[in-house]
Every structure is written in structure tokens, then in C-alpha cells.
Amino acid sequence: xxxxxxxxxxxVTETGTPVTLRCHQTENHRYMYWYRQDPGHGLRLIHYSxxxxxxxxxxxxxxxxxxxxxxxxxxxxxxxxxxxxxSVYFCAISEQVTDTQYFGPGTRLTVL
Amino acid sequence: KNEVEQSPxxxxxxxxxxxxxxxxxxxxxxxLHWLQQHxxxxxxxxxxxxxxxxxxxxxxxxxxxxxxxxxLHITASHPRDSAVYICAVSLPTGNQFYFGTGTSLTVIP
Numbered sequence: 074x075x076x077x078x079x080x081x082x083x084x085v086t087e088t089g090t091p092v093t094l095r096c097h098q099t100e101n102h103r104y105m106y107w108y109r110q111d112p113g114h115g116l117r118l119i120h121y122s123x124x125x126x127x128x129x130x131x132x133x134x135x136x137x138x139x140x141x142x143x144x145x146x147x148x149x150x151x152x153x154x155x156x157x158x159x160s161v162y163f164c165a166i167s168e169q170v171t172d173t174q175y176f177g178p179g180t181r182l183t184v185l
Numbered sequence: 186k187n188e189v190e191q192s193p194x195x196x197x198x199x200x201x202x203x204x205x206x207x208x209x210x211x212x213x214x215x216x217l218h219w220l221q222q223h224x225x226x227x228x229x230x231x232x233x234x235x236x237x238x239x240x241x242x243x244x245x246x247x248x249x250x251x252x253x254x255x256x257l258h259i260t261a262s263h264p265r266d267s268a269v270y271i272c273a274v275s276l277p278t279g280n281q282f283y284f285g286t287g288t289s290l291t292v293i294p
Contacts, residue, residue: 106282115189115271115284163228171215171275174282176228 076100077177079164085183092151094180096164104167105147107139109160122147154184188212191272191285198292204259206288208272215277217255219246222269262292
């Protein structure tokens with residue numbers, strides 16, 4: 074299994090509070106991704122990174138920001154959480170942009 | 186509009202049956218991916234293919250680029266195959282992945 078961890082694995086928070094999710098990899102892969110998964114939707118890309126300090130928006134980036142200060146860590150921040158951001162969040166990594174992606178275990182976030 | 190459509194959405198089979206899950210897509214792709222998600226949420230990549238056919242154990246994936254269609258077959262299905270199977274495509278330009286909504290498979294002993 075690719076070495077990818079996510080923290081926390083579960084979080085319950087209140088509307089309006091900031092939340093940061095962490096993705097950590099030990100594979101030294103260049104590309105890192107944040108997805109959300111909701112019933113009735115496929116996985117949807119929030120943001121991705123193609124190197125340290127290099128990030129770009131995905132399909133559903135509104136309300137989210139990311140940072141990557143080290144190869145191994147990719148942080149997803151909800152500046153002011155809303156109930157519509159209740160979801161399961163997956164981090165993924167890949168060596169090349171069109172390569173197989175390896176997924177982390179997911180973080181279940183509930184915004185009350 | 187969904188760039189990736191899967192069918193069926195739900196599938197129940199008896200142990201030992203041959204299973205087929207279909208995926209159609211509407212965009213030009215560099216590769217198609219089949220993923221498996223077990224109850225409990227972990228996502229595992231099964232196949233990445235851009236042409237022809239790949240086989241791994243009891244799983245076979247095929248793709249027809251001209252028809253923009255792929256199938257995932259499971260031979261001699263087993264209850265441990267019960268999972269959600271997700272089709273995804275990667276685009277040749279830019280860093281874009283599109284995912285289907287998944288096919289939920291239940292294999293009954």
C-alpha cells in the first residue's frame with residue numbers, strides 16, 4: 074500500500090469555524106489531490122498540487138484553500154465551514170499527472 | 186452533465202456468477218481507471234488502461250476507445266468482491282480526472 078495518511082479521520086465542527094485537514098505521504102510523489110465524495114456524485118476534485126508551493130483549483134474549489142510547503146504534506150483548509158461542506162474527503166497522490174492515483178483512507182467531516 | 190456514466194448503479198449476484206459493469210464516457214481521454222471502494226471507505230486502484238484489455242486474477246478490464254466504452258468483468262464472483270466499483274477517466278490536457286458515481290455490487294453466498 075502507498076504510504077498515505079490523513080488526519081483527522083473524523084471531525085465534527087460547527088458552522089463558521091475554520092477546519093484544516095492534513096494529507097501526509099511517504100512516497101515522494103509529485104502530485105497530490107484533494108477530493109470530496111458525496112452521495113449521488115462521483116469523487117470531485119477540490120484542489121491539486123503539482124509540486125511544493127504549486128497548486129491549482131479543481132472542479133469544486135469555492136470555500137476551500139490549500140497549501141503545500143513540503144513534498145510530503147498537503148493541507149486543505151475550510152476557512153469558515155458550512156453545512157454544505159459536510160462530506161468525506163479523500164487525498165490522493167500520483168507520480169505523473171495521468172498515472173494511477175493512490176488514495177488515503179479518507180476523512181469524514183460533519184459541519185453542524 | 187456527467188462526463189462518465191456507469192451502469193448498472195446497483196447489482197446483486199449469486200456467488201460464482203460472471204459480472205459485468207459498464208462505463209461510458211464523453212470526453213477524449215489519456216487513460217481510463219477502475220477503482221474499488223469497500224464498505225469502510227478505502228479506495229484502491231484496480232486497473233489503468235488506454236487500449237485493449239488487462240487481467241488481474243479474476244478481474245478483467247476492457248476498453249474500446251472508438252466507442253468510448255469500458256467494461257469491468259469479474260469471473261467466479263465471491264462475497265469478498267462486494268464493493269463499489271468506480272470508473273474514472275484522465276484527460277490528455279491538464280490535470281483533470283472525472284469519476285463515475287459508482288456501481289454498488291453485492292455478491293450473495
